[in-house]
Amino acid sequence: MSGTFVGMPAFPEAARGAVHNATLRANLRHATTTIRRKRAVAVAELSDWAELREAGKQIKDHTLRHLDRYLEQLEDAVTAAGGTVHWAADADEANRIVTGLVKATGETEVVKVKSMATQEIGLNEALEAAGIRAYETDLAELIVQLGDDRPSHILVPAIHRNRGEIRDIFRAEMTRWGRPAPDDLTDTPAELAEAARLHLREKFLRTKVGISGANFMVAETGTLVVVESEGNGRMCLTLPETLISVVGIEKTVPTWRDLEVFLQTLPRSSTAERMNPYTSMWTGTTDGDGPRAFHLVLLDNGRTDTLADAVGRQALRCIRCSACLNVCPVYERAGGHAYGSVYPGPIGAILSPQLRGTDSDIDASLPYASTLCGACYEVCPVAIDIPEVLVHLRERVAQGGQVTRAGTKVVLKPARGHAAERAAMRATRWALTHPGAVRAGQRLAARTRRFHPSRLPGPGKAWTATRDLPAVPPESFGDWWKRTNGGTRDERGGSR
Amino acid sequence: MRVALFITCVNDTLYPETGRAVVRLLTRLGVDVDHPLGQTCCGQAHYNTGYRHEAEPLARHFADVFGAYDAIVTPSGSCAAMVRELYPRMGERARAEGRGDTLARTLAPVVPKTYELTEFLVDVLGVTDVGAHYPHTVTYHPTCHGLRALGLGDRPRRLLEAVGGLELAELPGAEECCGFGGTFAVKNADVSAAMGTDKVMNAASTGASVLCAADNSCLMHLSGTMSRLSVGMRPVHIAEILASTREEPSA
Numbered sequence: 001m002s003g004t005f006v007g008m009p010a011f012p013e014a015a016r017g018a019v020h021n022a023t024l025r026a027n028l029r030h031a032t033t034t035i036r037r038k039r040a041v042a043v044a045e046l047s048d049w050a051e052l053r054e055a056g057k058q059i060k061d062h063t064l065r066h067l068d069r070y071l072e073q074l075e076d077a078v079t080a081a082g083g084t085v086h087w088a089a090d091a092d093e094a095n096r097i098v099t100g101l102v103k104a105t106g107e108t109e110v111v112k113v114k115s116m117a118t119q120e121i122g123l124n125e126a127l128e129a130a131g132i133r134a135y136e137t138d139l140a141e142l143i144v145q146l147g148d149d150r151p152s153h154i155l156v157p158a159i160h161r162n163r164g165e166i167r168d169i170f171r172a173e174m175t176r177w178g179r180p181a182p183d184d185l186t187d188t189p190a191e192l193a194e195a196a197r198l199h200l201r202e203k204f205l206r207t208k209v210g211i212s213g214a215n216f217m218v219a220e221t222g223t224l225v226v227v228e229s230e231g232n233g234r235m236c237l238t239l240p241e242t243l244i245s246v247v248g249i250e251k252t253v254p255t256w257r258d259l260e261v262f263l264q265t266l267p268r269s270s271t272a273e274r275m276n277p278y279t280s281m282w283t284g285t286t287d288g289d290g291p292r293a294f295h296l297v298l299l300d301n302g303r304t305d306t307l308a309d310a311v312g313r314q315a316l317r318c319i320r321c322s323a324c325l326n327v328c329p330v331y332e333r334a335g336g337h338a339y340g341s342v343y344p345g346p347i348g349a350i351l352s353p354q355l356r357g358t359d360s361d362i363d364a365s366l367p368y369a370s371t372l373c374g375a376c377y378e379v380c381p382v383a384i385d386i387p388e389v390l391v392h393l394r395e396r397v398a399q400g401g402q403v404t405r406a407g408t409k410v411v412l413k414p415a416r417g418h419a420a421e422r423a424a425m426r427a428t429r430w431a432l433t434h435p436g437a438v439r440a441g442q443r444l445a446a447r448t449r450r451f452h453p454s455r456l457p458g459p460g461k462a463w464t465a466t467r468d469l470p471a472v473p474p475e476s477f478g479d480w481w482k483r484t485n486g487g488t489r490d491e492r493g494g495s496r
Numbered sequence: 497m498r499v500a501l502f503i504t505c506v507n508d509t510l511y512p513e514t515g516r517a518v519v520r521l522l523t524r525l526g527v528d529v530d531h532p533l534g535q536t537c538c539g540q541a542h543y544n545t546g547y548r549h550e551a552e553p554l555a556r557h558f559a560d561v562f563g564a565y566d567a568i569v570t571p572s573g574s575c576a577a578m579v580r581e582l583y584p585r586m587g588e589r590a591r592a593e594g595r596g597d598t599l600a601r602t603l604a605p606v607v608p609k610t611y612e613l614t615e616f617l618v619d620v621l622g623v624t625d626v627g628a629h630y631p632h633t634v635t636y637h638p639t640c641h642g643l644r645a646l647g648l649g650d651r652p653r654r655l656l657e658a659v660g661g662l663e664l665a666e667l668p669g670a671e672e673c674c675g676f677g678g679t680f681a682v683k684n685a686d687v688s689a690a691m692g693t694d695k696v697m698n699a700a701s702t703g704a705s706v707l708c709a710a711d712n713s714c715l716m717h718l719s720g721t722m723s724r725l726s727v728g729m730r731p732v733h734i735a736e737i738l739a740s741t742r743e744e745p746s747a
Contacts (some may be wrong), residue, residue, distance in 0.1 A: 011684065012683065012684050012685070012686065012687075015684065015686060015687050016686045019686045019687055019690045020686075025690075310592065329672050329673045329675070329691050330684070330687055330691075333687050333690045333691060334687050367546075368679075368680065368683050368684065369684060369687075370677070370680065371640070371673045371675060371676065371677025371678075371680045371688075371691075372544060372640075372677060372678075372680075373640035373644070373672075373673035373677070374640055374641070374644035374645060375640075375644070375671075375672075375673070377644075378644055388585070391543065391544055391546065391548075393546075394544075394545060394546030395546040395547070395548055396546075397546060398545065398546035398547060399546060399547065399549070421545070422547075425542055425545065425547040425550045426550060428541075428542070428550075429539075429542060429547075429550040429551075429553060429554060431536075432505065432536040432537045432539075432554050432557070433536070433553050433554060433557050435533065435534050435535070435536055438505070438508075438536055442508070442509050445509070459682060460682075462681075462682040462683075462685035463681060463682055463685070463720070465685065465689070466685070466689035466692070466693075466720075466721065466724060467689070467692070467717060467720030467721050467724060468719070468720040468723045468724060469720065470510045470511075470716050470719065470720070472509070472510065473510065473511075473512050473513075475512060476508050476509055476512055477503050477507060477508045477511075477512035477514075477515035477516070477531075478503070478508055478531075478533055480512055480515075480516065481515075481531045481533070482533065486519060486529070486530070486531060487516065487519050487520070487523070
């Protein structure tokens with residue numbers, strides 16, 4: 001498996017392998033049901049959860065509505081505190097900026113805090129091409145990196161791996177990256193964590209450049225916030241001489257007071273903890289304490305275009321808690337890799353086709369990777385109506401329409417492969433506004449019912465491969481109603 | 497009160513016995529129910545597959561057929577949710593697209609008057625014991641749109657608990673989707689089938705002989721899966737259980 005998502009097949013094909021992989025299904029089922037249950041308990045502890053959810057939604061919506069103003073305020077505050085702000089319109093520009101900053105230090109290796117934004121832009125690959133080695137220090141990201149694998153979950157990127165697989169990866173691969181794992185390593189969690197701790201420790205102490213993302217950026221003071229569970233992030237944020245943070249522009253909040261809401265909803269939604277173990281906050285640089293140089297790279301990469309869409313923009317409220325992944329029955333069976341993006345699950349299905357557009361097979365198929373069961377919306381701590389956005393994006397794929405790309409309004413053509421569906425929808429719409437046509441169709445189906453095949457060819461096979469078709473009754477309800485006058489005349493015509 | 501039955505296109509074509517059960521049940525409870533023959537489909541399949549503009553004429557047709565009634569009752573949580581949740585949204589979108597208030601105004605009257613069957617029984621008629629008798633072990637699957645979009649809560653459960661002779665078996669993982677999802681069932685057939693199989697195996701593990709739900713479209717998917725898996729259960733719409741009496745038992 002390679003580390004990138006280029007050339008992914010559409011979701012149904014990508015999911016097929018996972019659905020029939022018993023080990024993967026068991027790993028995912030075990031992990032998601034455990035965390036789902038714990039989250040429900042942690043959320044139920046707060047009597048004001050509904051109010052916190054509404055507050056989070058409103059803070060995010062307000063910030064997004066005035067994002068231009070808050071970003072400039074943030075830039076001023078970061079600069080005043082001794083940091084340097086860079087603006088990156090897309091992934092290439094962000095990678096160029098970060099690579100240039102690392103090269104300017106003369107270093108050839110960096111330690112990384114777990115970060116979705118740097119994965120989104122493929123920073124590790126860009127650094128590698130420039131001769132710079134990036135070490136992932138989050139335990140799960142380390143497992144993914146050592147296994148030459150891809151993350152399959154936002155919060156627990158190695159959720160698809162079990163303990164035995166992790167031990168095998170550590171034993172085989174750690175030696176290529178640094179301190180090897182002990183020969184007698186078992187699959188007990190304590191031993192695995194100790195092997196990772198020793199492996200990472202030498203990197204923390206040696207490496208001069210740290211790279212992070214951020215969960216929040218406070219505009220009023222220019223403070224960045226990283227929340228995490230392991231403490232490895234804090235090592236990377238405090239020990240290196242240079243710190244470079246790559247953060248999506250939608251991570252801005254206006255004031256410290258706003259953090260009060262999210263620091264309650266994020267840990268409970270993501271890890272089911274009342275409070276995450278490590279909350280690191282920093283404002284620019286401080287003499288004699290922490291990194292001497294701080295760079296903030298503000299990443300757009302499709303976010304401003306997404307903001308231009310009145311229905312789709314709510315996806316930018318996301319605080320990356322991954323509660324929607326853990327509760328999603330489709331994610332549980334398809335696994336994270338099928339979504340072809342660092343953002344898997346329901347939130348990925350609405351983020352990727354907006355950030356990347358709907359041109360590729362995978363991005364055009366993601367809006368359909370849901371039964372619209374609504375479980376994701378129910379658990380979302382910032383009330384993103386994911387089903388609403390999914391349906392909106394289905395419309396964009398099937399019908400085309402106006403979107404914003406790189407700041408310019410363009411009109412999309414309907415996606416390939418939907419012509420037959422479009423014709424069917426138009427034909428059924430015509431029939432369903434002509435009740436007589438429906439009746440005629442029903443009667444024809446009833447008269448020919450003995451000849452209906454039990455297995456269908458072509459697209460119908462998708463149903464009959466695993467399911468029997470319902471039998472067509474001899475008489476529709478409407479015909480029964482008419483014949484019996486709503487059941488008041490019995491079968492022989494007498495009154496009831 | 498003028499009450500209309502919105503049978504839904506799926507029930508009309510494939511599950512007329514559910515419609516007959518609703519008529520029997522409501523008539524027994526003293527409701528004079530009408531079934532306007534011009535009715536067809538709420539447009540949900542079109543809307544949810546991304547064809548909002550094709551769904552609009554169907555929604556207008558629905559409003560036209562049902563607008564004059566005091567209450568519209570439907571034996572489908574999903575179709576009720578379409579009218580109640582998504583018709584207002586369709587009106588809003590039309591307005592946002594600069595097409596004025598016409599659609600919103602046309603659809604507005606039917607929105608608050610549309611009830612899923614168990615809602616109508618519990619909230620409007622104020623009954624939970626409908627005088628039914630159904631001597632079978634039943635497990636209940638709360639379908640997603642009824643559960644989460646309409647917020648049916650424990651209404652179906654209270655109705656079932658009051659049925660004479662009925663033993664209710666707890667369904668493990670009850671709130672998880674069955675995997676039908678309209679066109680999802682064929683667009684993502686592998687995942688859909690895996691979800692359906694898990695739901696059926698959970699239902700079979702209860703030892704119940706009947707899997708009950710308030711949506712025949714979900715039951716169509718589960719029924720088709722059940723017969724392939726030969727689990728020896730049958731799917732029954734809640735209306736048929738509630739219509740069943742000692743004198744006139746449903747199957």
